[in-house]
Amino acid sequence: MGVMVEGVYQVDDPAPQTDAAGRYERAASTIRNWITPKGSYRPEPGRYHLYAAWNCPWAHRALLARAALGLQDAITVTYALPRRTPQGWVFDASGDFADTELGALSLHEVYARHSPAYTGRITVPVLWDRETRSIVSNESADILRMLGQAFDPAQRLCPPDKLEDIERWNALIYPTVNNGVYRAGFARTQEAYDEAVTTLFATLDKIDAHLATSPALVGDHVTEADLRLFPTLARFDVAYHYAFKCNIRKLSDYPHLWDYARALYALPGVATTVRPEIYKQGYFSPSELRNPLGIVPAGPIVDWNAPAQRSLSLAP
Numbered sequence: 001m002g003v004m005v006e007g008v009y010q011v012d013d014p015a016p017q018t019d020a021a022g023r024y025e026r027a028a029s030t031i032r033n034w035i036t037p038k039g040s041y042r043p044e045p046g047r048y049h050l051y052a053a054w055n056c057p058w059a060h061r062a063l064l065a066r067a068a069l070g071l072q073d074a075i076t077v078t079y080a081l082p083r084r085t086p087q088g089w090v091f092d093a094s095g096d097f098a099d100t101e102l103g104a105l106s107l108h109e110v111y112a113r114h115s116p117a118y119t120g121r122i123t124v125p126v127l128w129d130r131e132t133r134s135i136v137s138n139e140s141a142d143i144l145r146m147l148g149q150a151f152d153p154a155q156r157l158c159p160p161d162k163l164e165d166i167e168r169w170n171a172l173i174y175p176t177v178n179n180g181v182y183r184a185g186f187a188r189t190q191e192a193y194d195e196a197v198t199t200l201f202a203t204l205d206k207i208d209a210h211l212a213t214s215p216a217l218v219g220d221h222v223t224e225a226d227l228r229l230f231p232t233l234a235r236f237d238v239a240y241h242y243a244f245k246c247n248i249r250k251l252s253d254y255p256h257l258w259d260y261a262r263a264l265y266a267l268p269g270v271a272t273t274v275r276p277e278i279y280k281q282g283y284f285s286p287s288e289l290r291n292p293l294g295i296v297p298a299g300p301i302v303d304w305n306a307p308a309q310r311s312l313s314l315a316p
């Protein structure tokens with residue numbers, strides 16, 4: 001993937017993504033505006049458009065918020081082709097991967113429409129505002145939070161009285177699990193990998209123990225914390241376990257975590273956001289470091305439709 005400097009897309013990415021000890025470091029998001037009732041970006045159905053990619057777990061957060069809150073009609077989506085190209089994320093001219101909003105052929109064109117002098121990485125998800133013709137945000141955590149705040153008067157994904165617990169789980173799960181799988185997969189030294197994989201499984205063990213007695217991460221109902229964990233779980237056995245060497249255990253080896261993951265999958269709308277075959281194609285696409293021949297493995301077969309013992313829903 002390349003990077004944009006002063007509005008010019010550079011195919012060769014000069015930015016180092018690992019530190020001196022070989023640890024992977026994710027670049028900070030660059031555009032972080034917020035939808036608010038009285039600001040420039042107001043919560044109006046039909047006003048916003050999401051740029052996503054099926055294989056991206058960060059974009060998956062935004063797709064989950066949209067599905068869980070029933071915002072499919074209020075917020076439209078364009079999906080980038082789920083593979084890496086020298087031009088970064090790209091779109092087809094027509095079909096399932098066409099940009100129905102701006103007719104762009106690459107995501108860097110969308111960033112350039114937002115700001116002709118844009119400098120930074122070209123990442124999904126992007127929340128685009130049709131009215132001001134600008135990007136509201138390219139930070140998935142903010143998009144998930146703001147969709148819940150702006151489009152759900154009941155604030156079910158992040159109830160104020162649960163905020164502290166939600167933030168506590170988020171603060172543990174982001175570095176060790178969501179980004180932890182990348183820290184394992186993109187590590188450039190044995191030590192960096194060992195550190196990432198150990199902390200990843202320590203957190204998964206802890207969550208599994210918690211879910212033995214708690215239906216969801218925070219109490220009985222689904223919150224933002226669950227929607228942030230789910231994208232990593234959805235990709236775990238088909239992608240991270242093998243492609244990123246996160247193989248101490250599989251998700252399906254964890255009795256409670258696996259039951260909980262299937263209960264989240266069974267929430268209305270969630271299954272439509274999960275594409276295991278696309279995850280495989282994406283994570284096993286040719287990579288000089290990780291998969292030079294680009295051969296995509298056949299398995300494992302993961303049965304997401306096996307009924308869960310618990311049933312989960314958003315708060316009433």
Ligand SMILES: N[C@@H](CCC(=O)N[C@@H](CS)C(=O)NCC(=O)O)C(=O)O
Nearest residue numbers: 001029056058121123124138139140
């Ligand atoms: N902070 C961003 C990270 C998003 C991100 O890293 N997306 C990846 C895809 S999974 C991407 O677009 N990478 C392209 C690049 O870094 O050049 C967020 O959470 O929204």
